Amino acid sequence: MARWQPNASQRLAVAALELFEEQGYDNTTVIEIAERAGLTKSTFFRHFPDKREVLFGGGTMTGLVIDGIAAAPAGAGPLEAVAHALDVIGREAFTLDRREFGARRQAVIAANPELREREALKGLGLTTAMIDALERRGVPGLTARVAAELGALAWEVAYERWRDPANSDDFGELARRALTEVQAASASC
Known part of the structure; x- marks a missing residue:
């Protein structure tokens, strides 16, 4: 070999x-x-x-989130910086050729408590990475946390929609739409 x-x-x-x-x-x-x-x-x-x-990609997603937020335009607000990171993730990780793999992966995770726990911990780690990246851009702590939490929720919604074989939208488009919906829902609370 x-x-x-x-x-x-x-x-x-x-x-x-x-x-x-x-x-x-x-x-x-x-x-x-x-x-x-x-x-x-x-x-x-x-x-x-x-x-x-092996099902969670090492630190790939964390790196994409950090790089995506850092690369957002200088004048971008916190949610726009998060949206930029979600666009990067869509281009780099959640490509159309990986959609079937994503759906199959999620079924395996759903069937195993240890994997569900690992996914939850990974999600928390990604949210923390978003907070840290936003704070490095000068976003105040609480604002960074709220933007990261909204971004994480939008990510979950977009990923669920993206895995659906009946959906042909790309991840970035779904994530931006989900971010808008999450933001609107939080405003109506």
């Missing part, structure tokens, strides 16, 4: 998802995932710290 394998992390994620669907999360080992991907166990651990993380 070659030392370097192209697309190793993607291959591992696909292999893990297939195995989790076939035999369940608890009954799948890291060795089985690596073998299904045509890789070694050590290659698996170079990409992911454990088998749970």
Whole structure:
């Protein structure tokens, strides 16, 4: 087997998802995932710290959120900076070719309490990353927290809609729409 394998992390994620669907999360080992991907166990651990993380992309989303908020235009308000980050995520991570994978991934997560917990923790981490990135832009703490919480809720709504095979909108469009809806709902409270 070659030392370097192209697309190793993607291959591992696909292999893990297939195995989790076939035999369940608890009954799948890291060795089985690596073998299904045509890789070694050590290659698996170079990409992911454990088998749970294979479905969560390491720190990819956190990096995209931080970079997206930092790259928002200088005059953008907090929610516009968050929207910019959601656009970046749509272009980089939630592409149309990954929609089916996203729906299958969510079904596996929904079937396992450990994975649901991991997803909740990842969500909290992403919200914290949004808050920190907004504060680095000079947004006051409470405003940064509210914008990040609204952004996280919009992300969840958009991701749910994006996974629906009947929906053909791209993630960025869905996220901006969801952010507008969340903002309107919070104003009417």
